[in-house]
Every structure is written in structure tokens, then in C-alpha cells.
Amino acid sequence: MDSGTTDAAEAAGDEDGWEVDPEDEIAPVVEMAGNQMRAWREGAGLRAADFGARIGYGEDLVRKVERGARIPRPEYLDKADAVLGAGGKISALKKDLTEARYPKKIRKLAKLEAQAVELLSYGSHGLHGTLQTEQYARALIAMRQPAYPHEEVERGVAARLARHAIFGRSPAPTLSFVLEEVTLKRPLGGRLVLRQQLERLLEVGELRSVSIQVMPTGTEEHAGVDGSIQVLKFPDGSAVGRSEGAYSGRPVSDPKQLRILELRYGMIRSQALKPRESMDYIRDLLGVT
Numbered sequence: 284m285d286s287g288t289t290d291a292a293e294a295a296g297d298e299d300g301w302e303v304d305p306e307d308e309i310a311p312v313v314e315m316a317g318n319q320m321r322a323w324r325e326g327a328g329l330r331a332a333d334f335g336a337r338i339g340y341g342e343d344l345v346r347k348v349e350r351g352a353r354i355p356r357p358e359y360l361d362k363a364d365a366v367l368g369a370g371g372k373i374s375a376l377k378k379d380l381t382e383a384r385y386p387k388k389i390r391k392l393a394k395l396e397a398q399a400v401e402l403l404s405y406g407s408h409g410l411h412g413t414l415q416t417e418q419y420a421r422a423l424i425a426m427r428q429p430a431y432p433h434e435e436v437e438r439g440v441a442a443r444l445a446r447h448a449i450f451g452r453s454p455a456p457t458l459s460f461v462l463e464e465v466t467l468k469r470p471l472g473g474r475l476v477l478r479q480q481l482e483r484l485l486e487v488g489e490l491r492s493v494s495i496q497v498m499p500t501g502t503e504e505h506a507g508v509d510g511s512i513q514v515l516k517f518p519d520g521s522a523v524g525r526s527e528g529a530y531s532g533r534p535v536s537d538p539k540q541l542r543i544l545e546l547r548y549g550m551i552r553s554q555a556l557k558p559r560e561s562m563d564y565i566r567d568l569l570g571v572t
Contacts, residue, residue, distance in 0.1 A: 302353060302434065314351030316376045321349040323367045338362035354380050381445075393442070395523065396449050401516040403548050405461040405498075405507050407527070410480070412443045413450070414460065414487060419480040420444070422472025455492035461507070461548075461555050464500045467568055481569050488562050496555040497564050506550035514544055 324334050324345075331349070332342040340359065347353035355363075357377045364373035396402065396413070404411045409423065417440060424431060424439040431439070449456065467484075470477040488495040498505070509528020516522040524544040525534045535541060556564060 317349045317351040399515040403514040405512045497561040498555040
């Protein structure tokens with residue numbers, strides 16, 4: 284990649300990293316990483332421009348990374364590690380800097396999901412973030428209005444993909460999802476994107492720790508009319524929940540309030556198709572999608 288291509292991509296804010304909000308709690312981590320990379324570069328006797336040329340990035344980007352104003356992509360770190368002979372020390376920054384790319388509220392949510400032993404989710408309009416494919420997530424985020432900058436779209440997509448890790452945890456948490464039938468029929472992003480998303484639901488639904496149920500559009504009784512519900516339960520017995528139609532939409536942890544959310548969720552599950560029926564329904568949709 285030549286410097287002209289890099290500078291153009293950087294101006295578009297998509298190829299070479301993510302801008303850092305100075306007010307974000309993660310900013311000191313990014314700044315510290317930048318200081319380390321500058322120290323390695325200076326120790327190697329390289330000017331920023333020469334170093335950038337060796338790794339295939341412009342001098343302006345190098346300086347932004349080193350002062351903590353931009354979060355570099357993983358490829359940048361690997362190239363820097365190789366050129367500076369850091370023996371893996373710069374590449375080791377990838378974990379912290381990858382997490383720093385995600386929006387603040389998503390980082391907090393991902394941490395909660397990583398600790399949870401049980402997750403309950405009813406989505407009134409969309410799919411839970413952990414279930415979304417890359418293409419589906421990108422389509423959803425990109426169609427929001429006012430439109431997000433490309434950089435923000437990609438940050439959102441990366442954050443949702445990182446949340447897929449919940450399905451690989453051991454011991455596996457218990458995960459329950461209730462999805463609206465109409466959501467599974469609406470071709471957001473196009474027919475191919477929807478088909479890939481339905482295939483993903485079947486794949487995840489085969490996991491023993493996962494229950495996916497479909498709420499028929501034609502149901503005459505629906506306990507979820509007030510909106511989406513999510514509850515996360517933790518090893519120490521504590522929990523946190525949120526519903527659009529309860530407690531002003533704020534997260535709650537009071538046991539009495541959580542009992543109401545769980546009661547509603549239990550009713551929703553009882554009114555939805557059973558898990559096996561739901562998987563059959565999704566297979567039928569794939570046959571006509």
C-alpha cells in the first residue's frame with residue numbers, strides 16, 4: 284500500500300484505524316500504546332516518515348497512532364512489530380486496542396455478557412446482537428438515520444462480531460432468544476443477507492446451551508406488546524434486566540423488578556413456538572428465501 288492510498292483511506296476514516304474520543308475511558312490505554320510504539324521506533328533510529336514507508340502507511344497516520352489519537356488496525360501492529368524487531372511485544376497490544384475500537388456502551392455490554400451464566404432476550408423488532416452475521420449487522424447499522432459515518436458503522440460491526448464469543452465460552456451460559464416472525468421475513472440488506480442470517484440462526488440453534496423460539500405474527504395473545512426484554516444473570520446470583528416498556532427503559536437490578544421482567548419473558552416463551560418447531564419454521568423459510 285503506497286502512502287497516497289493510505290492517506291486517502293485515512294481521510295475516509297475506514298482502512299487505517301479509528302479515531303479516539305479524548306473523553307473516553309479507554310483513551311489512556313490507546314495513548315500508552317502509542318507511547319510504546321514511538322519508543323520502539325525511536326530506539327530503532329527511524330523517523331516517522333521512514334517507518335511509515337517501511338510498514339506501508341503515511342507519516343501522518345504514524346504520528347496520530349503514536350500520540351494516541353488513532354487506534355491502529357491489527358495489521359498495522361503486526362507490521363510495526365516485524366519492522367522494529369519487537370519480538371511480539373507490539374503485536375501483543377492487539378487485544379487491548381481491539382477492545383478500544385468498540386463504542387463505550389458496547390464494551391460494557393460485552394463485559395456483562397462475558398460474565399453472565401444466563402441470558403434471556405426477546406426482540407420486538409430485531410435480532411439480538413450476538414445472533415447477527417457480519418453482513419446483517421452492517422446492513423442494520425448502515426441504514427440508521429441520521430446516517431452514521433463509515434468509520435462508526437465498521438466499529439459497530441466489529442463490536443457485534445466480538446460478542447459472538449459468548450457461544451464459545453466454557454462452561455457455556457444458558458442462552459434463550461425469542462424472535463418475531465416478521466423479523467425473520469424482512470429482507471434487510473437483501474435476500475442473500477437474510478438467507479445467510481437464517482442459516483446462522485440454525486447453526487446457533489443447534490447448540491445445546493441455546494434456545495431459539497419464534498413468535499408467530501398471527502398470535503392472539505402476546506405478553507411482549509410493551510417491547511423488548513433482556514435479562515442477564517451472573518454467577519453470584521445477581522442479575523440486571525431492561526425492557527422498553529418498563530421502568531422508563533432503564534436497566535434494573537432490584538429483585539422485585541427483575542421478577543416482573545422474568546414473568547413477562549416466561550409468558551412470551553409460552554406463547555411462542557417451541558424451540559424444535561421454531562427450527563423447523565426457519566428451515567421452511569430458507570426453502571423459499
